[in-house]
Amino acid sequence: MGTRGNRESRPVRMAALLVVVGAAAFVFLDGHAARSEDDIQRIRAVPFARRGGESLLADLYLPPARFARPVPTVLMIHGGAWMSGSRWNMVHHANAVARAGYAVVNIDYRLAPKHRHPAQINDCRAAWAWLCGHAPDHGFDRGRLAVYGYSAGGHLACLLGLGPLDESTESRPSGLPRPRAIVAGGAVCEFDWVAEQSGLVSYFLGGTRAEVPDAYRSAAPISFVSPDDPPLFLFHGGADRMVPVSSPRRLASEVERVGGQAVLRVLPDAGHVSTFFSDDPPREAVRFLDGVFSRDKRPEGSTHGPEPTGSNAAPNGTRAPEHEPNS
Secondary structure, eight states: OOOHHHHHHHHHHHHHHHHHHHHHHIIIIIHHHHHSOOOOEEEEEEEEEEETTEEEEEEEEEOOTTSOSSEEEEEEEOOSTTTSOOGGGGHHHHHHHHHTTOEEEEEOOOOTTTSOTTHHHHHHHHHHHHHHHTHHHHTEEEEEEEEEEETHHHHHHHHHHHSOSOTTOOSSOOSSOOOSEEEEESOOOOSTTSOTTOHHHHHHHTSOTTTOHHHHHHTOGGGGOOTTOOOEEEEEETTOSSSOTHHHHHHHHHHHHTTOOEEEEEETTOOHHHHHHOSHHHHHHHHHHHHHHTOOOSOTTOOOOOOOOSTTOOGGGOOOOOOOOOO
């Protein structure tokens, strides 16, 4: 057993690593995007909510004009252990999805430990309300909306897609349309695997499981699984040492148990960071979304039919998404 100091230093080191990874993602991936000729319209720093006198911002990625409007739209949520990172972390994923004909609303949210749960999910709910309310302004199709995140953002994507959309209640009814699909990578889907004294999670939730049991329940996406949930595409590194693959496996199994649809794609030898940087998951996510929306998303005037979609399609020669059996 380590000392209390050792237990607390590990999450701090992990958070520092995630900050460095996020900075590298910004420098490399945004520079890469700036050099590409992709015809994506990017609208930076759009305020979608105000918290404590400060604006929360989003970047909009609008697909090339050759894609007929209105377009399916994805709310994108960054990771960083709930306590670091920004929308810049998701540039690579946002560009990949936008090039495929989707609009992307790539958001920031308040960070722990200054702001604890439910601040983060409430900010995501506010972004969802903004997206739905401004759909006509930007050519978003309110009938084809999805949510997409990685790491802490994957957790928040699952929580937004499976849980309530209103900040003031845990009930399901809302005047807003629900996401029709959820894409989540490297996601914390439940907290049973988390050690009682885990610093990262306690910073986020405001205490240990014994101290704040209601927070652990209300922050766990698996708590809200129901038969009418939207389909999920989960991707995870088989060698992930930050979030065990058992977490999305449990969520996928629970979704299947109640009659829902969940696809889990495991990258066998990939870790938490290498899975994030892989080009395969965004491509497979687009295939999954195409299948959910059951549409030919090719540009106007194309005479070609839709490409294969769903979990059996193998994008660009890659292996098809693996559906993990219940375990």
